[in-house]
Amino acid sequence: MSHGPRSGLAAVSSALLAMSRHLEVRDVLKTIVASARELLDAEYAALGVPDDHGGFAQFVVDGVSDEQWKAIGPLPRQHGILAAMLHEAKAERLADVRKDPRFEGWPSAHPDLVDFLGLPIRDGDEVIGALFLANKRCPKPEGGCGFTGEDEELLSILAQHAAIALTNARLYERSRELTIAEERSRLAHELHDAVSQKLFSLRLTAQAAAALVDRDPGRAKGELQQVATLAAEAADELRAAVVELRPAGLDEDGLVATLRTQVHVLDRAHTARVTFTSCGVRALPAAQEEAMLRVAQEALHNALRHSGAERVEVTLERRDGTAALRVTDDGSGFEPATIRRAGRHLGLVSMRDRASGVGGRLTVESAPGKGTTIEMEVPGG
Numbered sequence: 001m002s003h004g005p006r007s008g009l010a011a012v013s014s015a016l017l018a019m020s021r022h023l024e025v026r027d028v029l030k031t032i033v034a035s036a037r038e039l040l041d042a043e044y045a046a047l048g049v050p051d052d053h054g055g056f057a058q059f060v061v062d063g064v065s066d067e068q069w070k071a072i073g074p075l076p077r078q079h080g081i082l083a084a085m086l087h088e089a090k091a092e093r094l095a096d097v098r099k100d101p102r103f104e105g106w107p108s109a110h111p112d113l114v115d116f117l118g119l120p121i122r123d124g125d126e127v128i129g130a131l132f133l134a135n136k137r138c139p140k141p142e143g144g145c146g147f148t149g150e151d152e153e154l155l156s157i158l159a160q161h162a163a164i165a166l167t168n169a170r171l172y173e174r175s176r177e178l179t180i181a182e183e184r185s186r187l188a189h190e191l192h193d194a195v196s197q198k199l200f201s202l203r204l205t206a207q208a209a210a211a212l213v214d215r216d217p218g219r220a221k222g223e224l225q226q227v228a229t230l231a232a233e234a235a236d237e238l239r240a241a242v243v244e245l246r247p248a249g250l251d252e253d254g255l256v257a258t259l260r261t262q263v264h265v266l267d268r269a270h271t272a273r274v275t276f277t278s279c280g281v282r283a284l285p286a287a288q289e290e291a292m293l294r295v296a297q298e299a300l301h302n303a304l305r306h307s308g309a310e311r312v313e314v315t316l317e318r319r320d321g322t323a324a325l326r327v328t329d330d331g332s333g334f335e336p337a338t339i340r341r342a343g344r345h346l347g348l349v350s351m352r353d354r355a356s357g358v359g360g361r362l363t364v365e366s367a368p369g370k371g372t373t374i375e376m377e378v379p380g381g
Contacts, residue, residue: 016161024269026058028169029129031271032162033062036133039158040151043135044111047121049128049166050086054078064111071109080104085120085130091152092118095145097134115140117147119159123167131159202230255289256281256316259296263314270304272329273311280318288378291354292316292325295362298347299327299374307331307372323380328373333366351376 029047037045044063051057059075076082080102081092094100097116106113118132133155136146209223250258256278263276284292296314303312309331316325348364351374355362360378 016158025166025169025173026060027269027271028162028165029058029060030062032131032158032165033060036131036155036158037062039154040117040133040147041137042117042133042147043137044113045131045133047129047131047162048076048082050078050130068109068111072107073109076106081116081118081132082130085118085132086127089120089122089127091120091156092116092132093145093147093149093152095140095143115146117145117151117155119152119155121159121163121166123163128163128166131155131162199234202227202234205230250286250289250293254283255292258293259314259316262297263300266300266304272304272309274300274304274314275312276314276316278316281316281323282318282380284323284378284380285358288323288358288360288380291358291360292323292376292378294354295351295374295376296325296327298351302347303327303329303331303372307333309371319377321379322377325376326373327375328371330371333368333370333372335366335368348374 029049033045033047036042036047042063044061046059046061048056048060049058055077056075061069064072078086081094081097081100084090084102085092094116095114097103097113113134115136116132116134117136118130120127121129121131133147136151138146140146205223205226209220209227212220212223253261260276260278263274267274283289300312300314303309307329309329312327312329314325314327316323318324348362352362355376355378358378360376363375364372365375366372
């Protein structure tokens with residue numbers, strides 16, 4: 001075994017802690033694969049989550065560059081050694097995977113794999129994935145496998161915890177989907193009850209006014225006044241429904257605590273490091289706090305979903321009679337000359353509208369390859 005008992009235990013502990021930091025399935029898969037490769041000092045590692053059609057719903061690799069992965073081509077099917085791990089649900093440890101009778105070849109751009117260690121990931125009786133390593137970095141015995149029985153035991157421990165982490169991530173994503181669906185359903189129901197009846201009445205009244213314009217202008221005028229009243233009431237009902245979407249945590253905990261909590265969740269859910277610092281900001285009017293929160297959420301979404309950033313920093317500070325929010329990432333950035341097109345795509349227009357709507361201002365600094373900084377200032381703080 002390439003690790004002594006103490007270093008092996010420490011490596012397993014580090015791997016399990018890394019897995020527990022993430023909530024999204026893709027991030028969990030990537031962490032499992034990277035942890036397994038580091039733990040057993042292998043050149044390559046991969047994890048496949050099977051679908052119901054003979055392929056893989058997800059397949060994550062570590063040790064292969066993006067260019068190599070693109071050149072390899074489509075995801076593998078469930079055949080050969082992969083199929084054996086999935087369907088026979090047992091470990092596979094081979095001195096040379098290419099000499100196994102089940103080996104069916106690979107694309108020309110695929111790296112050469114020699115010694116091989118693979119394990120199914122199981123949730124009870126269900127096989128939910130196949131985890132394998134190849135090309136152990138160590139001297140190989142003549143005709144033997146670099147991976148040892150002790151390596152297999154370590155990987156088995158990792159696979160058991162990987163099953164827990166993957167199941168928890170799936171449950172988290174399912175719970176989030178249900179929460180979103182329930183909120184949409186609730187809002188749709190409330191909008192229907194609160195607004196649709198008003199709009200129906202408004203339509204009928206407008207039709208009545210149109211019919212009276214020529215033969216009874218006086219009555220038509222009264223109907224049009226009623227149209228204006230109904231339209232105002234419908235707008236009030238719609239505004240009330242939207243205001244109800246204000247995050248509960250913002251009312252209960254304030255902007256600083258709400259931002260800190262959301263950043264903590266995002267840091268756990270994404271591979272990028274997301275941090276939050278605050279200095280000297282007092283409570284702000286409700287409208288300003290909500291606007292700053294929405295701008296922060298939009299900027300974080302852009303940084304984590306579109307920029308490829310490895311680090312995102314959120315700061316909130318008091319500065320010369322203003323409260324300043326700043327979201328900075330080290331991602332791909334964009335060309336300021338294309339700000340009009342990028343502004344619409346990245347939600348910068350809505351962010352500027354939110355800032356100006358509460359008496360503040362929004363500034364954006366970005367350049368290709370140099371990240372992006374979005375800053376919002378409002379009076380007070």
